[in-house]
Amino acid sequence: MSDIAExxxxxxxxxxxxxxxxxxxxxxxxxxxxQMYSTDRVLDALHKIKWDVDGTLSFRRSCAHxxxxxxxxxxxxxxxxxxKTLIKDLDxxxxxxxxxxxxxxxxxxxxxxxxxxxAAYREINPFLQTSAKxxxxxxxxxxxxxxxxxxxxxxxxAACTTSCPVFWTDGQxxxxxxxxxxxxxxxxxxxxxxxxxxxxxxxKEGVWRCxxxxxxxxxxxxxxxxxxxxxxxxxxxxRGVR
Ligand code: SF4
Ligand code: FES
Numbered sequence: 001m002s003d004i005a006e007x008x009x010x011x012x013x014x015x016x017x018x019x020x021x022x023x024x025x026x027x028x029x030x031x032x033x034x035q036m037y038s039t040d041r042v043l044d045a046l047h048k049i050k051w052d053v054d055g056t057l058s059f060r061r062s063c064a065h066x067x068x069x070x071x072x073x074x075x076x077x078x079x080x081x082x083x084k085t086l087i088k089d090l091d092x093x094x095x096x097x098x099x100x101x102x103x104x105x106x107x108x109x110x111x112x113x114x115x116x117x118x119a120a121y122r123e124i125n126p127f128l129q130t131s132a133k134x135x136x137x138x139x140x141x142x143x144x145x146x147x148x149x150x151x152x153x154x155x156x157x158a159a160c161t162t163s164c165p166v167f168w169t170d171g172q173x174x175x176x177x178x179x180x181x182x183x184x185x186x187x188x189x190x191x192x193x194x195x196x197x198x199x200x201x202x203x204k205e206g207v208w209r210c211x212x213x214x215x216x217x218x219x220x221x222x223x224x225x226x227x228x229x230x231x232x233x234x235x236x237x238x239r240g241v242r
Contacts, residue, residue: 007037007038007039008037008038009035009036009037010035010036010038010092011033011034011035011036012033012034012036012045012087012090012092012096013031013032013033013034013095013096014031014032014033014034014045014049014095014096014097014098015029015030015031015032015095015096015097015098016029016030016032016049016057016097016098016099016109016110017029017097017098017099017100017109017110018030018057018109019106019108019109020056020108020109021107021108027099027106029097031095032045032049032053032054034048034049034053035048036048036087036092037087038086038087038088039086039088040086040087041082041083041084041085041086041087042075042080042082042083042085042087042090042096042098043061043064043071043082043083043085044087045087045096046059046061046082046098046110057109057110058108058109058110058111059071059073059082059109059110059111060110060111061082061083063083064083065083066081066083066084066155066221067155068155069081069155069156069157069158070157071083071157072101072157072158072159072162072221073098073099073100073101073110074097074098074099074100074101074102075090075096075097075098076090076096076097077097078163078218078219079101079159079160079162079163079219080159080219080221081157081159081221082098084221098110100112101158101159101162101163102162102163102168103161103162103164103167103168103171104116104117104158104162112162114158116171117156117158117161117162117175117177118156120161120174120175120177120178121156121177121178121181123174123178123200124174124178124179124181124182124185124197124200124201125182125185125193125196125197125200126181126182126184126185127185128185128188128190128191129185129191129192129193129196130190130191130192131192132190132192138190140188140189140190141189144188144189147187147188147189148183148184148185148186148187148188150224150225150228150229151180151181151183151184151187151224151229152184153222153223153224154177154180154181154184154222154224155221155222156177156181157221158177159219159220159221160175160176160177160180160215160216160217160219160220160224160226161175161176161177161178161216162219163215163216163218163219164176164213164215164216165211165213165215166209166210166211166213170209172204172205172209173205173209174201174205174206174207174209176210176216176226176227176230179201179206179207179210179229179230179233180224180226180229180230182197182200182201182233183229183230183232183233185197186198186233186236186241187232187236187241194236194241198233198236198237198241201233201237202237206237207230207233207234207237208234210227210230210234212227212230212231214227216230
């Protein structure tokens with residue numbers, strides 16, 4: 001007798017929002033019944049559909065382990081990573097709805113154009129800026145490092161920005177992810193250009209558009225306290241960094 005415990009299998013209905021720009025004028029919902037195991041994730045379901053049922057289903061993914069940030073999508077109305085969403089954690093007595101993240105131009109099925117998201121990211125200068133040229137490493141105390149530890153965890157998945165109602169209605173807003181990545185350098189003791197980033201985020205597209213709805217913190221698959229980071233940047237705009 002095998003000592004490997006039998007993994008339970010069951011049928012799950014996925015309802016996926018499809019769109020092919022070459023043939024469709026509007027997106028539409030399509031059902032798929034998929035045989036799944038309790039250890040599977042939503043990404044496994046998308047693979048089964050693509051590989052065994054409909055090879056035209058389009059979505060992004062790379063690492064499959066919550067690191068690359070490429071498979072953010074709306075699963076049952078919430079922004080999540082498909083590779084980190086276990087089937088056993090969903091209510092499979094009902095269909096599971098899967099659609100592209102909102103607020104960015106839809107390209108095909110679950111794929112959106114990420115360029116506006118990355119354009120906002122680039123605008124906040126997401127790299128260390130310093131004139132110091134130490135002979136060895138840039139020295140930083142554990143306390144100084146802790147100041148921005150949370151925001152170093154960002155994987156640029158866009159789950160936060162595309163869960164934000166201000167971003168949905170106002171494409172001009174930088175969005176939470178750009179502010180999180182600005183925070184990561186604004187509060188880095190080695191960086192000398194915090195004020196430049198604060199001036200950028202004090203603009204009409206910047207932090208003051210945030211309405212503190214907390215959608216971003218709830219959506220973040222890395223558990224980053226996004227709303228707190230935005231609040232800290234607002235404080236720094238008003239009172240300076242340190
Ligand atoms: S802050 Fe979180 S949700 Fe936003 S882009 Fe970074 S990892 Fe994704
Ligand atoms: S596939 Fe890389 S985070 Fe999900």
